[in-house]
Amino acid sequence: MKTLPTAALLVAALGLSACSGGLFNQNRLDTDAAGAGAAGADGGITTGALAPNSVEYFNQTIGDRVLFAVDTSTLTDEGRATLTQQAGWLTTNPSFTAIIEGHADEQGTREYNLALGARRAAAVRDYLVSQGVPDARLRTVTFGKERPIEVCSTEVCYAKNRRAVTVIGAGAVS
Amino acid sequence: MIHRFFALIGLALMALATPSLAQEPLRIEIDNPNIEPLPFAVPNFIAETAAADQYAADLARVVAADLTGSGLFREIPSTAFISSVTSFDSPVQFSDWKAINAQALVTGSVSTAGDNQIVVKFRLFDVFSESQMGEGLQFVGSVNGWRRMAHKVADAVYSRITGEGAYFDSRLVYVSESGPKNARQKRIAIMDYDGANNQFLTTDQSIVLAPRFSPDGNRVIYTSYETGFPKIYMLDIGTVSRQIVADQPGTMSFAPRFAPDGQSVIYSLTTGSNTDLYKMGIGGGTPQQLTSDPTIETAPSFAPDGSQIVFESDRSGTPQLYVMPAGGGEATRISFGQGRYGTPVWSPRGDLIAFTKQNRGRFHIGVMNTDGSGERLLTASFLDEGPTWAPNGRVIMFTRESSGEGGSSTLYSVDISGRNLRPIQQGASDPNWSPLLQ
Structure with a gap:
């Protein structure tokens, strides 16, 4: 599983873990993730489990991202496990569409990294399609x-x- | 502002000096590795009308900055001057300039004429030969374009002394950057080659990348995320109006560059996981696919005669440079050194290809012959990339990015000899150098 966001760890360290068993509902650190807004602009902490059909559940419990080794677009075992769950969620929630964003680290030229990011996004898309x-x-x-x-x-x-x-x-993907 | 004209009048201002005796003509051999900057003097220009007074010193300063900035010249400060030039047509007191070792002397005048026009004249003297180099020239243009006139004077001086083509009267289009590294805002901007007259061409609402001038310098082609996906846009600099160029549904396109005739564009188009090179007329039409490998093909650049394209591909397993005919077809690999190669750009003179090289955790800007021989690395840093050529093919500008949380991009220039590395503009990336302005 992916690591908890830093903010969540800090909150825990501050002794607010009294609401143990609760999940932190918060913004991702991403500024470009369109799905993040629904998590609450107040950054507030709510208790209770996330609804399994919620976008928050997808983003946080399943995990919205997979990571890659340097200069590769090959899915890792961990990545495939996450994507299998993503595919399950998408299958049981058929009204949702998804945009898969591919990203690269700063090593490499701008153009090459654009093409590499496209490969990573396509690898995820292809895997999700293979899962139905x-x-x-x-x-x-x-x-x-x-x-x-x-x-x-x-x-x-x-x-x-x-x-x-x-x-x-x-909504529909154009 | 666009100054679309300069009446360039070769007024044969009379030569005043007598022919020299035993001196070699003034000359900088630009390829000499042990070159010493040539000492020169540029006294303030003579204001021949009262309204021209405000430009007299500034013109001389811009000429001096251009020449000094080339790394080939060294200015002698006016505090060292023995003579003062009081009239553009007075005989030059060569002994006074020799005494301070000014090997080249540039004199000029400026006057106002008619509606918002100024007239700039200059002469170049070879002090030790006691002779004028070339004929005097006169430039007429709008007052707003006074810096361009100074650049034209400096261009003439540079060309006469080095024998090389000019490059000071030119512009750059680039990406202006602001904001933190994980939420960087980018705008297309244009400025004179020396950073003056900066102007933004887009807002900061969308990511924009890698603008490139059309061959006539009037339009810019670039990549924008305006739709949420990378697409290629063309922008008219005069009207700041833009239109989408390559927009095939379900694809992404980037890394555009004009053909030398300005009538078509080559670029990368991504379908699924595969990125190939395509060519399209600027008026639209069906794109022509130039490569069809399952690997990454990107960063294309035409040879100046339009016959060939150099590009980057990882078909060998790592990014390397390849050359193919302009219509596509068999590609020849030209990079064989250690490391990864990218962003090849053909020199406007046709003789060299500049590139980005990544090796052992460092980035370099380098040049090689068009067959891949004679590789020379000009720079080294945490991250250098994206070279662009000055119009004369002697100077390269590129992006240097610093590392870490506060990392930011700065434009640098360097001579193709590797000399004279200097910062040009902070908060800036992806420079593209215009042709010499008309």
């Missing part, structure tokens, strides 16, 4: 190295930036 998600509900986009979520220039950050994020939306 209709192709017409999915669309891919590459951001290359234009939208890192982590800003340091070491492998710690690069590993998190080499990602494909499944952004859930509603």
Whole structure:
């Protein structure tokens, strides 16, 4: 599973874990993830389990992203496990569409990273389709190295930036 | 502002000096690796009308900055001057300029004429030969374009002394950057080659990448996420109006570049996981597919004669440089050194290809012959990329990005000898150098 967002860990450290068993409902750190807005602009903490058919459940419990090794678009075992769950959610929630964003770390030229991000997004799309998600509900986009979520220039950050994020939306894919 | 004209009048201002005796003509051999910057003096221009007074010093400063910035010249400060030039047509006191070792002397005048026009004249002297180099020239243009007139003076001086083509009277289109690294805002901007007269051409609402001038310098083609997906747009600089160029449903397109005739565009188009090169007329029509490999083909650039395209592909397993005929067909790999190669750009002179190289965790800007021989790396840093050529093929500008949380992009220029690395503009990336302005 993916690591908890930093903010959640901080909150826990501050002793607010009294609401143990509850899940933190909060914004992702992404600024470009269209699905993040629904999680509440107040950044508030709510208790209770997320509804399994909610976008928040998809983003946080299943995990909306998979990570890649340097200069590859090959899915890892962990990535495939996440995507299998993503495919299940998309299958049981057929009114949702998704845009899969492919990203690269800052090592590499702008153009190459755009093409690499497209490969990563396509790898995710192809896997979801292989798991039964209709192709017409999915669309891919590459951001290359234009939208890192982590800003340091070491492998710690690069590993998190080499990602494909499944952004859930509603309505038909044009 | 666009200054669309300069009446360039070769007034044969009379030569005042007598022919020299035993001196070699003034000359910078630009390829000499041990070159010493040539000392020159540019006294303030002579204002011949009262209204021209405000330009007299500024014109001289811009000429001096251009020449000094080339790395080939060294200015002698006016505090060292013995002579003062009081009239554009007075005989030059060569002994006074020799005494301070000014090997080249540029004199000029400026006057106002008619509605918002100024007239700039200049002469170049070879001090030690006591002779004028070339004929005097006069430029007439709008007052708003006074800096361009100074660049034209500097261009003439540079060309006469080096024998190379000019490049100061030119512009750059680039991406202006602001905001933090994980939410960077980008705008297409245009400026004079030296950073003056900066102007934004787009808002910061969408990610924009890699603008490139049309061969006539009047339009810019670039990639924008205006629709949420990377698409290619063409923008008219004069009217700042834009239109989408390549828009096939379900695809993404980026890395556009004009053909030398300005009538078509080559670019990368991504379908699924595959990125190939395509060519399309600027008026639209059916794109022509130039490569059909299952690998990444991107960053195309035409040879200046339009006969060939150099591009980047990872068909060998790592990104390398390839050359193919302009209509597609068999490609020849030209990069064989260690590391990864990208963003090849053909020199406007046709003799060299500039590129980005990534090796052992460092980035370099380099040049190689068009067959891949003679590779020379000009820079090294955490992240250098995206070279563009000055109109004369002697200077390269590129993006240098610093590392870490506060990392930011700066435009740098460097001579193809590797000399004279200097920052040009901060908060800027993806430069593209215009042709010499008309």
